[in-house]
Every structure is written in structure tokens, then in C-alpha cells.
Amino acid sequence: MRPKGASAAAWSQLGAAVEALGQRRTPELFAAEPDRVERMSLEAAGLYLDFSKQRVDAAGLEALWSLAQSAQVTDHLRQQFAGDAVNFTEDRAALHMALRAPRNAHQPPGGPAIAEAVHEVLDRMEAFVHRVRSGAWTGATGEPITDVVNIGIGGSDLGPRMVCEALAEQVRGPRPHFVSNVDATELSRVLAGLRPASTLFVVTSKSFGTAETLANARSARAWLVDALGDAAVAKHFVAVSTAAERVSDFGIDVDNMFGFWSWVGGRYSLWSAVGLSIALSLGMDGFRALLAGAHAMDAHVRDAPPEGNAAVWMALIGIWNTNGLQLPSQVIVPYAQALARVPAYLQQLEMESNGKTVNSDGVAVQQQTVPALWGDVGTNGQHAFFQMLHQGPTALPVDFILPVSLDHGHPDQHRMLIANCLAQSEALMQGKSAGQVREELRSQGLSGQALEDAVPHRVFEGGRPSTTILMSCIDARSLGALLALYEHKVFVQSVVWGINAFDQWGVELGKQLASVIDDELRLAVPGEHDPSTAALLHRIVDGRTAEG
Numbered sequence: 311m312r313p314k315g316a317s318a319a320a321w322s323q324l325g326a327a328v329e330a331l332g333q334r335r336t337p338e339l340f341a342a343e344p345d346r347v348e349r350m351s352l353e354a355a356g357l358y359l360d361f362s363k364q365r366v367d368a369a370g371l372e373a374l375w376s377l378a379q380s381a382q383v384t385d386h387l388r389q390q391f392a393g394d395a396v397n398f399t400e401d402r403a404a405l406h407m408a409l410r411a412p413r414n415a416h417q418p419p420g421g422p423a424i425a426e427a428v429h430e431v432l433d434r435m436e437a438f439v440h441r442v443r444s445g446a447w448t449g450a451t452g453e454p455i456t457d458v459v460n461i462g463i464g465g466s467d468l469g470p471r472m473v474c475e476a477l478a479e480q481v482r483g484p485r486p487h488f489v490s491n492v493d494a495t496e497l498s499r500v501l502a503g504l505r506p507a508s509t510l511f512v513v514t515s516k517s518f519g520t521a522e523t524l525a526n527a528r529s530a531r532a533w534l535v536d537a538l539g540d541a542a543v544a545k546h547f548v549a550v551s552t553a554a555e556r557v558s559d560f561g562i563d564v565d566n567m568f569g570f571w572s573w574v575g576g577r578y579s580l581w582s583a584v585g586l587s588i589a590l591s592l593g594m595d596g597f598r599a600l601l602a603g604a605h606a607m608d609a610h611v612r613d614a615p616p617e618g619n620a621a622v623w624m625a626l627i628g629i630w631n632t633n634g635l636q637l638p639s640q641v642i643v644p645y646a647q648a649l650a651r652v653p654a655y656l657q658q659l660e661m662e663s664n665g666k667t668v669n670s671d672g673v674a675v676q677q678q679t680v681p682a683l684w685g686d687v688g689t690n691g692q693h694a695f696f697q698m699l700h701q702g703p704t705a706l707p708v709d710f711i712l713p714v715s716l717d718h719g720h721p722d723q724h725r726m727l728i729a730n731c732l733a734q735s736e737a738l739m740q741g742k743s744a745g746q747v748r749e750e751l752r753s754q755g756l757s758g759q760a761l762e763d764a765v766p767h768r769v770f771e772g773g774r775p776s777t778t779i780l781m782s783c784i785d786a787r788s789l790g791a792l793l794a795l796y797e798h799k800v801f802v803q804s805v806v807w808g809i810n811a812f813d814q815w816g817v818e819l820g821k822q823l824a825s826v827i828d829d830e831l832r833l834a835v836p837g838e839h840d841p842s843t844a845a846l847l848h849r850i851v852d853g854r855t856a857e858g
């Protein structure tokens with residue numbers, strides 16, 4: 311069953327609810343609804359989610375539940391867990407949940423054969439991880455491996471990179487490094503700190519055909535071969551891929567390849583062998599804890615009714631903001647330095663998944679789909695873009711992600727971090743009226759025209775929406791639950807919009823054109839292009855960046 315999206319009637323109900331809400335701000339909603347926090351917050355897989363600061367009232371929530379019901383969200387979730395081809399343009403299942411289901415799961419997503427294949431690879435990973443971490447696997451000269459370099463891009467990079475950074479304090483094994491950009495500056499910087507004899511490269515690519523990854527892998531191999539000779543490749547290169555033949559063509563023995571499957575989307579793949587660099591650095595127990603956290607969220611999303619389902623809430627609140635209030639972007643602010651890469655990770659997850667305008671019938675969707683998603687850590691963001699969040703022309707919804715305890719030995723600083731996070735969401739919601747500003751200025755001794763001139767600049771409109779997600783701490787389990795929550799949110803939204811969250815045709819055209827231009831640059835012969843591109847190309851080929 312392809313998602314048909316929510317019905318026209320349900321969208322109209324949403325529109326009517328927005329109209330009825332009018333200019334009412336969230337503080338007024340709190341005043342009218344004494345049980346708002348209880349009704350608009352929930353716990354799931356060790357996380358606490360508070361949606362009560364969103365600018366939506368009871369009628370709005372009713373409209374959202376109708377939207378979910380008319381889009382048959384529950385049925386689509388069931389189908390996804392069953393392994394139906396929810397990726398309908400590529401006729402594939404999207405079964406990342408199978409990657410984190412325990413060995414003897416009662417209802418393994420996609421069925422028992424998939425569960426068996428998944429655990430076979432996990433067992434192979436475990437054996438390899440143990441050999442590397444124990445020193446039984448050595449480099450070509452007999453040295454143990456001290457550094458692991460994951461070479462991959464997009465989903466073959468962002469997830470493992472983000473998790474390794476988030477859990478850096480727990481790394482007890484080889485140090486993890488990541489190279490993704492075709493700009494070789496990144497590779498050069500990483501290699502500058504490493505010794506070939508103790509470095510293991512993990513070339514991670516679902517297709518093993520991604521130009522950037524192959525270019526970096528070739529350069530890394532040249533660096534290694536230069537120091538240790540051709541024969542060393544076998545001990546210093548392993549692959550993670552679904553494309554055994556290409557791996558072998560590259561010169562990596564398929565015995566040193568860890569496989570996964572077409573039903574694992576790139577941006578949903580960190581739970582597969584794509585997480586090998588995580589497992590090597592944290593140990594297999596750490597990796598399995600990540601899987602367990604994600605599985606706990608899967609179980610919640612699978613079993614909870616829509617009104618108590620964290621992913622359905624996240625998805626519908628996002629739809630309220632995007633389609634109801636028509637807010638153009640979604641801001642992600644983790645109050646945790648360790649989670650600095652979460653916004654970038656979610657950019658791929660949300661925007662590559664739902665950045666679509668064509669529905670399952672191949673017809674343009676009537677609604678806006680995914681909003682632009684961006685963000686940075688608190689408190690840094692407060693000194694950069696929060697001015698706009700508080701007083702800019704458009705309210706932008708924020709997801710605040712806050713670990714309640716952090717183990718860095720500076721409790722006072724962590725208390726300040728928490729205080730800032732709560733203060734920001736409170737300030738965005740409450741705002742500050744002209745009357746309050748006047749009173750404040752008067753108490754500071756200002757009066758007359760000077761006071762009146764100052765007032766408008768200091769007013770905060772308020773009513774600006776946010777969700778707060780509390781994690782008890784940053785450990786593998788909580789992180790797994792958090793990431794799985796966003797994955798399910800994305801799927802539920804795609805069902806309501808009636809689009810496919812699991813293909814990414816939009817990345818292809820640029821890849822094709824880059825390959826043509828790359829050939830022209832190599833031959834220094836610009837071809838036919840639009841006037842702008844042609845002029846740029848000629849300047850570059852002629853070495854004329856700017857004259858004078």
C-alpha cells in the first residue's frame with residue numbers, strides 16, 4: 311500500500327484549526343489549559359518529550375490526529391515493520407529496525423530470515439572487532455592497530471562520525487577518524503597525524519561507486535602502499551558495502567568485507583556494518599547498547615497508540631508548524647557539545663528523506679514537505695542565531711535536546727548549561743511585552759521620549775514554539791533511542807505527505823553534471839553549458855579568477 315497522504319478533508323480541518331487559533335499565543339494556551347504539560351508530554355525509551363511549548367491548542371491537536379488517521383499512519387507503520395516495499399520507487403523494504411532487533415526478537419522486523427542474516431554479520435563484526443582491539447589483528451609489519459579511518463560520505467559517514475564524537479569519552483580502542491569530502495584537505499589532515507603501520511582504513515560505501523569515497527580510498531591506498539608496499543593492503547583495508555564485486559575490483563579481499571542489504575537506506579545505515587568504526591572504537595558492547603536503545607524506541611513506536619506515540623507526536627507537531635503555521639525551517643539545538651554533529655546528521659536524515667515534491671501517484675504534492683533544518687549546540691547558538699529566533703520576523707520552531715547529567719567533572723558548568731537551555735525555551739515562549747519593558751526601563755531610571763524610543767527594540771513577541779527532549783545522559787543507549795525517534799518521525803511525516811522517504815533521486819543530476827565537467831577540466835576543454843557556467847569554467851581553465 312503506497313501512502314496516499316492525508317485526505318483533503320483532514321487538511322481543511324487543519325487549516326480551520328489554524329484559523330481558529332488566530333493570534334493566540336502559547337502563554338494564553340497554558341492559562342486556559344491547566345493540564346497542558348501532562349497532556350502534551352510523554353516518555354519513550356528513556357527519553358522525556360515536552361511539546362507543551364508548541365503553539366497548538368486542543369482543536370489543533372484534534373485536527374492533527376485526524377490527519378494521521380486519514381493518512382493511515384498506524385497501518386503504514388505496521389507495513390514498514392513487516393518489511394513491505396515502503397520504498398515504492400525502488401521496490402524495496404526499509405528495514406533498519408531489523409538491524410537493531412535482538413537475536414530472538416518475538417516479532418523480528420521483516421521476518422526470521424532477515425534477523426538471521428543481520429546477526430550473522432553482527433557476529434562477524436564482533437569477531438573482527440575483538441581481533442583488532444585485542445591486538446590479534448595486526449598491520450603488515452606486526453604492529454597493533456591504533457587508528458581507524460572511516461572513508462565514506464553521506465550516510466556512510468555522518469552517522470558513525472556523529473556517534474563516535476558523541477561518545478568520544480567512551481573510546482577505549484583505536485582512535486576513530488573520518489574522511490568524507492572529495493576536498494583532499496580532509497584526508498591530508500587526517501593522514502598527517504597517522505602512521506601507516508598502525509592504521510586501518512574502513513572504506514564504507516553501500517554502492518561502492520560513490521566518486522568521493524573512491525577518490526579518497528585510492529589516495530589513502532597510495533599513501534599506505536608508498537610506505538609499506540602493495541601486499542600491505544590486505545591488512546590495512548577492510549570494506550563495508552553491499553557490492554562485493556566492486557569491493558574486489560578495488561583490491562579489497564571480500565573476506566575482509568562486511569555486508570549489508572539493499573533494504574538498508576544509506577541515511578538509515580549506521581546500525582548495520584556501516585557502524586564498524588563505532589564498534590571498533592567503543593567495543594561491540596557499546597555498539598550493541600546503541601542498537602538496544604534504538605530497538606527500545608522501535609518497540610515503543612510499533613506498540614504505542616498514536617496519541618501516546620513519541621514519533622507520531624514529533625511528526626504531527628512538525629506538520630503543524632510546517633503546514634499549519636507555515637514556518638519555513640526547523641532548528642535543532644542540542645545543549646551538549648558532544649552532540650554537535652546531531653544537526654548535520656539530522657539534515658541528511660530529514661532533508662534527503664522528505665525533500666520531495668512528488669507524491670506516490672507521481673503528482674505534485676499540495677503541501678509544503680520538509681522544512682529546512684539547521685542548528686548548532688547551545689550555548690554557542692545563543693551568541694549567534696538566537697537573536698533571530700527571539701526577534702526575527704518569523705517564528706522558527708526549535709528542538710532543544712538536553713542531557714540531564716554529564717560526567718565531565720564540572721557540575722557548575724553543567725548546571726549553567728541546563729539553566730540556559732530552559733531559559734531559552736521559556737524566553738521564546740513567554741516573550742516580554744511592551745508593558746514589562748517599560749517597567750524595567752523605568753526601574754533603570756529611563757523616562758519620557760528616551761524610554762518610549764527604547765521600548766520597541768526590547769519587546770519579545772513570545773509564543774515561539776519549541777519542543778524539549780530530555781535524555782538522562784549521553785550514553786550509547788539514549789543516543790540510539792534519540793536517533794531512532796527522529797527516523798520514525800521522518801517516516802510518519804512522509805506518510806502524511808504521501809511521499810517516499812527512502813529514495814533520493816534529487817542527488818543524481820548534480821553527480822552526472824560533475825562527471826561531465828570533471829572530464830572537461832581534465833582535458834582543459836570546456837564544453838557546452840549555460841552562459842554562467844561556461845563563463846566560470848573558462849575563467850577557471852584559463853586561470854583567471856579575478857583580474858586586476
Ligand SMILES: O=P(O)(O)OC[C@H]1O[C@](O)(CO)[C@@H](O)[C@@H]1O
Nearest residue numbers: 464465466515516517520576817
Ligand atoms: O554509501 P554510498 O553508496 O557511498 O552512498 C553515500 C551517500 O550518497 C547518497 O546516495 C547520496 O548523497 C546518500 O544517500 C548516501 O548515504
